Amino acid sequence: MENKVNLTLNGRAVSARQGMTILEVARENGIDIPTLCYLEDFSPMGACRLCVVEVEGSRTLVGSCHTPVTEGMVVHTHSPKVLAARKILVELLLASHPDSCLVCDKANICELRRIAADLEVGLPRFHARKHYYPVEDENPHIIRDMSKCILCRRCVIACKSAGNGSMFSVAYRGFESKVVFGCDQLVDEAAVCPDFDGCIALCPSGALRKPVKIGEERAEKALIIKG
Amino acid sequence: MSEKGISTLGREGLILRLKEAQSKFGYVPQEVMAELAQSLEIPINEVYGVASFYSFLSTRPLGRNVIRICRSLPCYLKGAQTVIEAVEKELGIKPGETTPDGRFSFQLANCIGLCDQAPAMLINQDAHVELTPEKITQILRMYK
Amino acid sequence: MPQQRVVLKNCGVIDPRRIETYLERDGFKALAKVRREMTREQVTDEIKASGLRGRGGAGFPTGIKWEGARQAPGEEKYVICNADEGEVGTFKDRYILERDPFTLIEAMAIAGYAIGAKQGYIYLRAEYHHLFDLLQNAINQAKKSGYLDGFRIEIREGAGAYICGEESALMDSIEGKRGESRYRPPFPTTSGLWGKPTIINNVETLMNIPQIILNGAGWFSQMGTERSKGTKVFSISGDVENPGVYELVLGSPLRELVEDLASAKDIKLIQIGGATGRILPYEKIDTPLAFETVLGAGAVTVYNRSRDVIDIVYRTMEFLAEESCGKCTPCRQGTEVMVEILEKFHRGEGREQDIRNLEALSQVMMLTSLCGLGQAAPNAVMDTLQYFKDAYKKRVVV
Numbered sequence: 142m143e144n145k146v147n148l149t150l151n152g153r154a155v156s157a158r159q160g161m162t163i164l165e166v167a168r169e170n171g172i173d174i175p176t177l178c179y180l181e182d183f184s185p186m187g188a189c190r191l192c193v194v195e196v197e198g199s200r201t202l203v204g205s206c207h208t209p210v211t212e213g214m215v216v217h218t219h220s221p222k223v224l225a226a227r228k229i230l231v232e233l234l235l236a237s238h239p240d241s242c243l244v245c246d247k248a249n250i251c252e253l254r255r256i257a258a259d260l261e262v263g264l265p266r267f268h269a270r271k272h273y274y275p276v277e278d279e280n281p282h283i284i285r286d287m288s289k290c291i292l293c294r295r296c297v298i299a300c301k302s303a304g305n306g307s308m309f310s311v312a313y314r315g316f317e318s319k320v321v322f323g324c325d326q327l328v329d330e331a332a333v334c335p336d337f338d339g340c341i342a343l344c345p346s347g348a349l350r351k352p353v354k355i356g357e358e359r360a361e362k363a364l365i366i367k368g
Numbered sequence: 369m370s371e372k373g374i375s376t377l378g379r380e381g382l383i384l385r386l387k388e389a390q391s392k393f394g395y396v397p398q399e400v401m402a403e404l405a406q407s408l409e410i411p412i413n414e415v416y417g418v419a420s421f422y423s424f425l426s427t428r429p430l431g432r433n434v435i436r437i438c439r440s441l442p443c444y445l446k447g448a449q450t451v452i453e454a455v456e457k458e459l460g461i462k463p464g465e466t467t468p469d470g471r472f473s474f475q476l477a478n479c480i481g482l483c484d485q486a487p488a489m490l491i492n493q494d495a496h497v498e499l500t501p502e503k504i505t506q507i508l509r510m511y512k
Numbered sequence: 513m514p515q516q517r518v519v520l521k522n523c524g525v526i527d528p529r530r531i532e533t534y535l536e537r538d539g540f541k542a543l544a545k546v547r548r549e550m551t552r553e554q555v556t557d558e559i560k561a562s563g564l565r566g567r568g569g570a571g572f573p574t575g576i577k578w579e580g581a582r583q584a585p586g587e588e589k590y591v592i593c594n595a596d597e598g599e600v601g602t603f604k605d606r607y608i609l610e611r612d613p614f615t616l617i618e619a620m621a622i623a624g625y626a627i628g629a630k631q632g633y634i635y636l637r638a639e640y641h642h643l644f645d646l647l648q649n650a651i652n653q654a655k656k657s658g659y660l661d662g663f664r665i666e667i668r669e670g671a672g673a674y675i676c677g678e679e680s681a682l683m684d685s686i687e688g689k690r691g692e693s694r695y696r697p698p699f700p701t702t703s704g705l706w707g708k709p710t711i712i713n714n715v716e717t718l719m720n721i722p723q724i725i726l727n728g729a730g731w732f733s734q735m736g737t738e739r740s741k742g743t744k745v746f747s748i749s750g751d752v753e754n755p756g757v758y759e760l761v762l763g764s765p766l767r768e769l770v771e772d773l774a775s776a777k778d779i780k781l782i783q784i785g786g787a788t789g790r791i792l793p794y795e796k797i798d799t800p801l802a803f804e805t806v807l808g809a810g811a812v813t814v815y816n817r818s819r820d821v822i823d824i825v826y827r828t829m830e831f832l833a834e835e836s837c838g839k840c841t842p843c844r845q846g847t848e849v850m851v852e853i854l855e856k857f858h859r860g861e862g863r864e865q866d867i868r869n870l871e872a873l874s875q876v877m878m879l880t881s882l883c884g885l886g887q888a889a890p891n892a893v894m895d896t897l898q899y900f901k902d903a904y905k906k907r908v909v910v
Contacts, residue, residue: 188839233842234845269852303411310413324427379688422691445813483813
């Protein structure tokens, strides 16, 4: 028999199965916690930190995507402290993001932009150097613009097309970190993958996109931003 | 490495093998990364990801001798800047550059743990301490 | 309070190249004692009772760590010695390793016995390559003399990354990967190196072990304060006349270290714990050095009145931005944003709004970063905003 865990989620008593993460329990209970690096079928990375929540008794906020629920845990997913932190995290991502939403191909389906809107991120408070990388548009199946990459690593962990691993890896470190192909080469015509569409669909920003031919119908659903 | 030798190590030997290439070639050439990727059955981008993470590994050719002057606060307080300038003057290159004859690469390092003898630097694996601009000329002469 | 040599007992006394000189000083007697007279549980209980806490900066109780790994199920377990001190201004572990590698080896073997590990690693920072031969020689001698039966110690060298001093990144680096922090739980005691139960202890922490075993937990816990037992080894540098390594009983006032021993004069501020450490103004010089107050890994950098606060904080943040592993948003982006804000103040072009932004950002980095680096990265900013706000205000453009 499965072990049940009882906890308090936003003031409500809920029960969960042992081993579930806070995020899983929250989603099961209809609570939406924003995430950028989390992917349902993969082990969590805990990189974007957007899913942080307040757990009573904890010194810091905790990443809900990787923290298992425990008996008696008291969790707040949308307290003022959490919302303020999430807002700053998004602002930090935008601090080095190009200001090109207006002409970005992904603008209307961009998860980063949707989350920023949900958190009511206004004019940028923070600034950081922008990364200038060339747009990689030689390949007929994928366009990479790493200046828009937010280093969520979804493409890295989800890709299995290189036989023994991913076609992409994180290289360098700190603010210079970059998701690279090969030894930091451009994804050229020769790069082949049976499923480029897979990683393109997972990319939460405009970093990966599909080359669109003029007149072609777009498959993705457009984003509706409130306000 | 002790008994086993690093070639028998699997993935855990990657950094050791990259370091081995670094000391043999003065950097980690792409061909070496390709060989390592093949023998460890991992994609080359993953090898590159590791090689580019560590500051004692370089994916671009460096000079025969690598100077790393500590620029962290304890050395800075003891005049590291004058030592940096002395090296710049002596070699005619700035941090991040290599002399045209390939004799020296010049880098700035974060704390190297010689703060009690600041300012300090490493040339290759050798520690040089209590540096002054005057000492630089003599020390550099030791490296061919 | 006098200096007390516990950790440094053999430093400068024995010949670090000859095991005989160590044996003359009760060397390997503690290991013999645990193997002959004590159960594993008794060993971890003794360490727990001593009140020993980690000396690498986090201060986690060593005995609890060991107990966790001992109780964790699994045949394969590991002992790791963290010899990757990279905190700015730290050099105590180098000093110890240069002078007494044998105590460390004995302690690792005791740890191996206590948790049931057959393999130990010393993770040595790349900058300390010159210590490799000395350490390997000590391991070889201990092995040849039969002290390491059933326990194997290997040295693994880093490749230049401050973050690898953080325990989860350190394990990734031993596994041949980028040294990136992992989230916890699971903790290393249950899922560490290659997913196996692992204990990771700082050099100095381990140096205490043989004497706790020989003299008893009671002897050790007599020294220090309520929650900080034993001694601490400090590395002191900067604007002092006598930089170097000093061992003091925990709870000793900062003044004793900085003014009496290192002979600092005309002090403006003191940074304790390196780049992620705390900054105290001279007025706080009577603060006791303990886990309850300030300690870190024991790096103490002294700045005199000629030094510029903004310059210090800017350079501190530059270091952290360069050494961030880059995995999590708050640390990767936050340290860079802070560097750019502080650079404005450095140029004298700060704004009132920037001060508020630094405060808000500090909070979020502290609350949301994945590991200790990001969580402690804003310390220098927060402390100087508390004690030296004028230094910022003076650089605001009106």
